[in-house]
Amino acid sequence: MMTRRSGAAGTRTIIPDKRAAILRSATKVFASKGFFNSKVADIAADAGIADGTVYLYFKSKDEILHSIFDRAMAEFITEGRREIAEIADPAQRLTRIAELHLSRLGADRDMAIVFQVELRGSTKFMQEFSAAGFSEYLDIIRSTIAEGQKSGVFRDDLKPIVASKILYGALDEMVTNWVLSVKDYPLAPMADEVMKIFLRGLVTK
Amino acid sequence: MMTRRSGAAGTRTIIPDKRAAILRSATKVFASKGFFNSKVADIAADAGIADGTVYLYFKSKDEILHSIFDRAMAEFITEGRREIAEIADPAQRLTRIAELHLSRLGADRDMAIVFQVELRGSTKFMQEFSAAGFSEYLDIIRSTIAEGQKSGVFRDDLKPIVASKILYGALDEMVTNWVLSVKDYPLAPMADEVMKIFLRGLVTK
Amino acid sequence: MMTRRSGAAGTRTIIPDKRAAILRSATKVFASKGFFNSKVADIAADAGIADGTVYLYFKSKDEILHSIFDRAMAEFITEGRREIAEIADPAQRLTRIAELHLSRLGADRDMAIVFQVELRGSTKFMQEFSAAGFSEYLDIIRSTIAEGQKSGVFRDDLKPIVASKILYGALDEMVTNWVLSVKDYPLAPMADEVMKIFLRGLVTK
Amino acid sequence: MMTRRSGAAGTRTIIPDKRAAILRSATKVFASKGFFNSKVADIAADAGIADGTVYLYFKSKDEILHSIFDRAMAEFITEGRREIAEIADPAQRLTRIAELHLSRLGADRDMAIVFQVELRGSTKFMQEFSAAGFSEYLDIIRSTIAEGQKSGVFRDDLKPIVASKILYGALDEMVTNWVLSVKDYPLAPMADEVMKIFLRGLVTK
DNA sequence: AATGAATGAGCATTCATTCAT
DNA sequence: TATGAATGAATGCTCATTCAT
Numbered sequence: 001m002m003t004r005r006s007g008a009a010g011t012r013t014i015i016p017d018k019r020a021a022i023l024r025s026a027t028k029v030f031a032s033k034g035f036f037n038s039k040v041a042d043i044a045a046d047a048g049i050a051d052g053t054v055y056l057y058f059k060s061k062d063e064i065l066h067s068i069f070d071r072a073m074a075e076f077i078t079e080g081r082r083e084i085a086e087i088a089d090p091a092q093r094l095t096r097i098a099e100l101h102l103s104r105l106g107a108d109r110d111m112a113i114v115f116q117v118e119l120r121g122s123t124k125f126m127q128e129f130s131a132a133g134f135s136e137y138l139d140i141i142r143s144t145i146a147e148g149q150k151s152g153v154f155r156d157d158l159k160p161i162v163a164s165k166i167l168y169g170a171l172d173e174m175v176t177n178w179v180l181s182v183k184d185y186p187l188a189p190m191a192d193e194v195m196k197i198f199l200r201g202l203v204t205k
Numbered sequence: 206m207m208t209r210r211s212g213a214a215g216t217r218t219i220i221p222d223k224r225a226a227i228l229r230s231a232t233k234v235f236a237s238k239g240f241f242n243s244k245v246a247d248i249a250a251d252a253g254i255a256d257g258t259v260y261l262y263f264k265s266k267d268e269i270l271h272s273i274f275d276r277a278m279a280e281f282i283t284e285g286r287r288e289i290a291e292i293a294d295p296a297q298r299l300t301r302i303a304e305l306h307l308s309r310l311g312a313d314r315d316m317a318i319v320f321q322v323e324l325r326g327s328t329k330f331m332q333e334f335s336a337a338g339f340s341e342y343l344d345i346i347r348s349t350i351a352e353g354q355k356s357g358v359f360r361d362d363l364k365p366i367v368a369s370k371i372l373y374g375a376l377d378e379m380v381t382n383w384v385l386s387v388k389d390y391p392l393a394p395m396a397d398e399v400m401k402i403f404l405r406g407l408v409t410k
Numbered sequence: 411m412m413t414r415r416s417g418a419a420g421t422r423t424i425i426p427d428k429r430a431a432i433l434r435s436a437t438k439v440f441a442s443k444g445f446f447n448s449k450v451a452d453i454a455a456d457a458g459i460a461d462g463t464v465y466l467y468f469k470s471k472d473e474i475l476h477s478i479f480d481r482a483m484a485e486f487i488t489e490g491r492r493e494i495a496e497i498a499d500p501a502q503r504l505t506r507i508a509e510l511h512l513s514r515l516g517a518d519r520d521m522a523i524v525f526q527v528e529l530r531g532s533t534k535f536m537q538e539f540s541a542a543g544f545s546e547y548l549d550i551i552r553s554t555i556a557e558g559q560k561s562g563v564f565r566d567d568l569k570p571i572v573a574s575k576i577l578y579g580a581l582d583e584m585v586t587n588w589v590l591s592v593k594d595y596p597l598a599p600m601a602d603e604v605m606k607i608f609l610r611g612l613v614t615k
Numbered sequence: 616m617m618t619r620r621s622g623a624a625g626t627r628t629i630i631p632d633k634r635a636a637i638l639r640s641a642t643k644v645f646a647s648k649g650f651f652n653s654k655v656a657d658i659a660a661d662a663g664i665a666d667g668t669v670y671l672y673f674k675s676k677d678e679i680l681h682s683i684f685d686r687a688m689a690e691f692i693t694e695g696r697r698e699i700a701e702i703a704d705p706a707q708r709l710t711r712i713a714e715l716h717l718s719r720l721g722a723d724r725d726m727a728i729v730f731q732v733e734l735r736g737s738t739k740f741m742q743e744f745s746a747a748g749f750s751e752y753l754d755i756i757r758s759t760i761a762e763g764q765k766s767g768v769f770r771d772d773l774k775p776i777v778a779s780k781i782l783y784g785a786l787d788e789m790v791t792n793w794v795l796s797v798k799d800y801p802l803a804p805m806a807d808e809v810m811k812i813f814l815r816g817l818v819t820k
Numbered sequence: 821a822a823t824g825a826a827t828g829a830g831c832a833t834t835c836a837t838t839c840a841t
Numbered sequence: 842t843a844t845g846a847a848t849g850a851a852t853g854c855t856c857a858t859t860c861a862t
Contacts, residue, residue, distance in 0.1 A: 039851090050827045051828065053826055053828095116325075121241075122239050122326070165382060173375075196406075197407060201402035201404070201407075244835060254843080255843060256844085258843055450832060451832090462835080530732060573812060579788025581784070583781065600777070603778075603781075608812065667823055
C-alpha cells in the first residue's frame with residue numbers, strides 16, 4: 001500500500017536552538033532571493049536540518065516571515081524603551097530613537113532587507129504589520145513629540161501623529177536607500193542628517 | 206516608454222488601445238490580490254481579451270508591472286516639470302511637488318497600492334526602480350533644494366540629496382499610511398502637514 | 411521574479427476525445443496500482459498528454475474516479491433497461507439482469523477491478539455511490555421482484571428490497587472472486603449458478 | 616496469529632496489553648477516517664502512547680490493518696467452529712453461521728466498517744485477505760453444504776464452492792448496507808431474511 | 821520498553837507561456 | 842491580430858518511519 005522510506009540519516013548535528021537557527025537562515029535566504037522565490041528547502045539546507053523539521057517549529061513559510069518581524073520588533077521596542085527611559089529631553093529622545101533605528105538595521109543588512117523589501121510585498125502583511133508592533137513603535141515617537149509640545153519645546157501647531165509618521169518615513173527612506181545602494185556606507189550617521197532638519201522643523205523658535 | 210498602439214480600430218472587438226486596457230486591468234488586479242497572487246488570466250479576463258493576447262503586448266507578467274511603473278512615472282514627471290516650471294520660489298516649488306505627489310496618488314487608489322505595496326516586493330525591482338524614473342524624480346526635488354541653498358533661502362549645512370530623500374520619505378509614508386488605512390480620508394491635504402515641518406527645517410532662520 | 415519556462419514540446423499528438431482517453435487511462439492505472447498509489451502523472455503519461463492537461467478536463471483526481479463510476483453506471487443502467495424492456499417474465503428478467511451484470515464486468519477486467527476494489531476504499535465514496543446510480547440499479551431488481559410477487563410467481567413472504575440485495579450481493583461476490591482470482595475463467599457463466607439457487611429460493615412452489 | 620504480549624504490567628503506564636490497545640484504537644481511527652487518511656500518530660494518540668511505540672508492536676501501518684483482520688478472523692472462526700460443532704443438521708448449521716456472521720459484525724460497527732470498507736481498498740490486500748483466514752471461513756460454509764448434499768438434504772446439482780460464495784456474498788451485502796446506512800437498525804435479524812431465500816434455493820424439494 | 825524529535829521522499833495542483841489555427 | 846487549448850516545471854507540506862536517549 002503506502003511505501004515511504006527514509007534513508008539512513010548519518011550525522012545528527014546538534015543545533016541547540018533550532019527555532020532561532022531557522023529564523024536566522026530564513027532571514028538570510030529571504031534577503032538574498034526574496035520571500036516568494038525562496039524555497040523552504042533553501043532555508044532548511046542553510047540551517048542544516050531536514051525540510052520537514054522546519055514544520056516542527058513553524059506552521060508555514062508565511063509564519064516564518066511573521067516571526068522574523070515579531071521577534072525583531074519586540075527586541076527593538078524593548079531596547080528602545082530602555083534607552084530612552086533615562087532621557088528627559090524630548091529632542092534628545094527623538095534623536096536617540098533615530099540613532100537606534102538606523103544603527104539597529106545598519107548592523108544587520110539581511111534583516112534590513114527583509115524589513116524594507118520583503119515585508120512590504122503584500123497588503124495583507126502590511127496591514128497586520130501596521131496593526132502589530134509597528135504601531136507600538138510609532139506610538140513611542142508620537143508620545144515623545146506630544147510631551148515636547150506639552151513642555152513647550154515643540155511647536156503645538158502640528159499633529160503629533162502626523163509628525164511621527166514624517167520622522168518615521170524619513171528614517172525609513174534612509175534605510176531603504178541604504179539597502180538598495182551598491183555602495184557600502186554606514187547607515188547610522190544618517191540619523192543626524194535627518195534630525196538636523198526634522199528637529200529644526202519641530203522646535204519652537 | 207514603449208507606446209505601441211493597436212490599429213485604429215479592431216476588426217472584432219472595440220478596444221481601441223489594448224495595451225492601455227491591459228495596463229489598467231493589471232493595476233486593478235494587482236492592487237486587489239497582489240502581484241504574486243494575480244494570474245495573467247485574471248488580467249486578461251478583466252480586460253476582456255484572451256490570455257494569449259496579453260503576450261502580444263507584453264513579454265511577461267513582470268513586464269506588465271514594470272510598464273505600469275514606467276508609464277505612471279513618465280506622466281508624473283512630465284506633469285511635475287510643467288507645473289513647477291512657472292514657479293520661481295524654491296519653497297513654493299517644493300510645496301507644489303508635495304501637493305502633486307499626494308494628489309496624484311490620492312486620486313487613484315489602485316495605482317497607489319501598486320506603487321506603495323507591490324513595487325516593493327523585490328529587491329531586484331526596487332533597484333531597477335531606483336535606477337529608473339524614480340531617481341529622476343528625486344533629482345527634481347534635489348535640484349530645487351540646491352537652488353534654494355544657492356539663493357540663500359535654504360540652509361546650506363544640509364546635503365541636498367539627503368534632504369530630498371527625507372522629503373520623499375515623509376511623503377511616501379503618508380501615501381503608505383493612506384493606502385493601508387481602513388478609513389477613507391483625503392490624501393492631498395497631508396502635503397501641508399509635511400511641508401509645515403519640512404520647510405521650517407529647511408529654511409534659513 | 412517568477413521564472414517559469416516550458417520546454418519546446420515537439421509533437422502535439424491529436425487525441426480526439428481527451429476526456430474519454432483520460433478516463434480510459436485512469437481506469438487502467440487505478441486497476442493496476444490502486445487509487446491512492448496512482449499518480450496523476452501516471453494517468454497523463456498513459457494517455458499521452460501533459461500532467462496539467464488532466465486538469466482541463468477534471469477538477470481533481472477524485473473527480474476522475476467519480477466520473478469512471480458515473481459513466482459506467484449510466485451506460486450499464488441504460489443498457490439494462492433496454493434489454494429487460496422486452497422481457498415480460500420476472501424470472502427471465504432477473505436472469506437477464508444477472509447475465510448482463512456479469513458479462514459487462516467480465517468483459518473489462520480493469521473496469522471490474524475499479525468497481526470491486528477501488529470504489530470500496532472509502533466510506534465517503536461508498537455513501538455517494540449508494541446514493542447515486544447504484545440505488546437506481548438496485549431498484550430495477552427490486553421492482554422486478556415486486557412485480558413477480560404481484561403476479562404470483564414469486565413468494566410474497568419476502569421483502570423485495572432485501573431479496574434484491576441478496577441477489578446483488580451474490581453477483582457482486584462472483585465478480586470480486588473473479589477479479590481477485592489468479593485463474594482466468596469466464597465470469598458470465600456464473601450468472602446461471604447464482605440464478606439456479608436464487609430463483610428456486612424465490613419462486614412459489 | 617501473532618500474539619506477542621507486553622509484560623504483565625508496565626512500569627509507568629497501566630496499559631496491560633498495548634498491542635490490543637493499539638489494535639482497538641486503530642480500528643476506531645480507520646473506521647472514522649479511512650485507512651489512507653489515518654495517521655499513525657492518530658492511532659498512537661488514541662491509544663495514549665508515543666508514536667514510536669507503535670513500531671515496537673507492529674512493523675508498519677499496513678501490518679496493523681492486517682492484524683485487525685487476522686485477530687478478528689481467528690476469533691470468528693474459533694467461535695464459529697465451536698458453535699456449529701454441536702449442530703448436526705446442515706441447514707441449521709448454515710443458519711447459525713449466518714446469524715453469527717451478522718451478530719458479530721453488528722455488535723461492533725467500527726470493526727464492521729473496517730471489514731466492509733477499508734479492507735477492500737487494495738487488490739493486494741484483498742488477495743492476501745482471500746488467501747488467508749477468509750478462505751478458511753468460506754470453507755466452513757462450503758463443507759457444510761457438501762455434507763448436506765451427501766446426506767441428501769441439499770440439491771446436488773450445485774457446486775458447493777459456488778453456493779458458499781453466494782451465501783457469503785448475500786450476507787456481506789447485508790453488512791455493507793448496514794454499515795453505510797444512516798439508519799440504525801439491528802443487523803442480526805437480516806440473517807433470517809437471507810436464509811429464507813438461500814435455504815429454499817438449496818434444499819431438495 | 822518507551823519516547824518523540826528528526827527525517828526526507830513523495831505528489832497533487834497551479835499557472836506563465838507557447839503556438840497551431 | 843487574436844485565440845485558448847496544451848504544456849510541464851515548480852514547490853509547500855505531510856507523515857510513515859527511525860533512532861538517540
